[in-house]
Amino acid sequence: MKSLFLALFLLSSVVCQAQPAILKQDQKIMQMLDEVSEKNIEANVRKLVTFQTRHSLSDTLSKTTGIGAARNWIKSEMERYSRESGGRLKAEFDVFTQPADGRRITVPTVMKNVMGILPGTDPLDDRVFIVSGHYDSRASDVNDSKIFAPGANDDASGTSAVMELARVMSKHKFNSTIIFVAMVAEEQGLYGAANLAKRAKESKWNVAGMITNDIIGNTYGVETGLKDNRSVRIFSEGVPAAETPAEAAVRTSTGSENDGRARQFARYIKEVGERYVDQLDVKLIYRRDRFLRGGDHTPFSQAGFPGIRITEMNENFDRQHQTVRSENGVDYGDLPDFVDYAYTQKVAKMNLAALANLALSPREPENVGIVTSQLTNKTVLKWEKPKGESPAGYYVLMRETSSPTWEKKFFVTGTTAELNYSKDNYVFGVQSVDEEGHESLTVSPKPVR
Structure with a gap:
């Protein structure tokens, strides 16, 4: 799972350098827009x-x-x-x-x-x-x-x-x-x-x-x-x-x-x-x-x-x-x-x-936390799936503290993520996402042990 996670992260990084946070369009929504x-x-x-x-x-x-x-x-x-x-x-x-x-x-x-x-x-x-x-x-x-x-x-x-x-x-x-x-x-x-x-x-x-x-x-x-x-x-x-x-x-x-x-x-x-x-x-x-x-x-x-x-x-x-x-x-x-x-x-x-x-979209992930049990330059996030629901996965979002918008957005299927980026230097969030790519609102993590 860790190797898949890193591969997805690296792929997202390359994509986001050119066009941050641009994902596929849902044809049902496009039809509504045309109306x-x-x-x-x-x-x-x-x-x-x-x-x-x-x-x-x-x-x-x-x-x-x-x-x-x-x-x-x-x-x-x-x-x-x-x-x-x-x-x-x-x-x-x-x-x-x-x-x-x-x-x-x-x-x-x-x-x-x-x-x-x-x-x-x-x-x-x-x-x-x-x-x-x-x-x-x-x-x-x-x-x-x-x-x-x-x-x-x-x-x-x-x-x-x-x-x-x-x-x-x-x-x-x-x-x-x-x-x-x-x-x-x-x-x-x-x-x-x-x-x-x-x-x-x-x-x-x-x-x-x-x-x-x-x-x-x-x-x-x-x-x-x-x-x-x-x-x-x-x-x-x-x-x-x-x-x-x-x-x-x-x-x-x-x-x-x-x-x-x-x-x-x-x-x-x-x-x-x-x-x-x-x-x-x-x-x-x-x-x-x-x-x-x-x-x-x-x-x-x-x-x-x-x-x-x-x-x-x-x-x-x-x-x-x-x-x-x-x-x-x-x-x-x-x-x-x-x-x-x-x-x-x-x-x-x-x-x-x-x-x-x-x-x-699915409902937001619950109890989203950023683990603070030890001093480290890595960032560990964990959360729970919405009650009664099983999203296709989750987007973990990241940006510099000075950035107004999310700069990296990558997909995981589990309910944890470990990043080689320091929580001191970046801001993080988590969204639920379904198979069609509809994302929930972003939940900001709270400090947890």
Whole structure:
């Protein structure tokens, strides 16, 4: 076994020098990617804009205008996808009453997230993956619930992408559960996400990863003049917001501040997204969100779940949170003609590739440890297979401490690995993998004797 292990390691080293972490593509996932429609994404964005405003305190009774009409339409689309999937997708409202906050919620208000739940087919797999965009909108005055607030890029683009994912993915079966969500009240204080994160926590959902797609349709930075339809940002925290003192002590002693679950999730999306989507450069941003800002993944992070934010590379602030107008020769406002739908389609495909690969994968290895019983320049890793499951094998990953992404990735069939590399100088991780090459999320080893 040791000779096989070394042969595989050496082979991987040669491959990874030229093209790190690029593995085979699953044709089922490729077929799903081919179904993601730029035309549908654009049609969804333009339909959402027709509701005039999707402000969270806007009209709930009209059939054509306001937040009520918008959420009813999104749910009706989810119900259509359900029928097309043979009833596998479950469309529902996540209903809650948001108390007045004296700031952006003036009176207690009934609010509704729109959810499409695609249950996993493996009864032993309790993993839940959540992918969202927020469907509410605003203009310059965040409390103006009646003014035209098209919100085409912020965030009809993210909502439309998630709807397209639900349409395509609901026709297929996955081991784990995927929940597609159009969140409400992001602009009022992340209230829709906070309610769903609370529900997930109280219901003891095993949320293995949460994605918010917020502002994913612009490719032109007006202030800088940069045009970029290749790059997309993923924001992730390194140190978990819900870290316990015991976990903090381990992190400090092992130097694992760059390997929290959200950061590992972001690395995974970059690796798999770039594996499947052409002309895509995923930029890992080492912040939970943009400078001094927040998004719908934040309440999930605070609840202890790995949450990440996906956002375009260059934001155009003339079109974000702006009342539609022309002023001093400059056009302001978040209108649908300014969304790059081919780029939005590309970001949607990145989401789909990562989610499908994850939801088809075995569960993560358990009790992953790095043996510290003696001082040595070698590294010994050991772990246990997921309960009730027998993966085809495991990938052991390795990178230098200064590297943002995994640099070596090699296969073993057992549950131990001995490396001629020092744990002082490198970072390691372990994934489960099935016969088709679907990898689980990476588990960071903890010190064990």
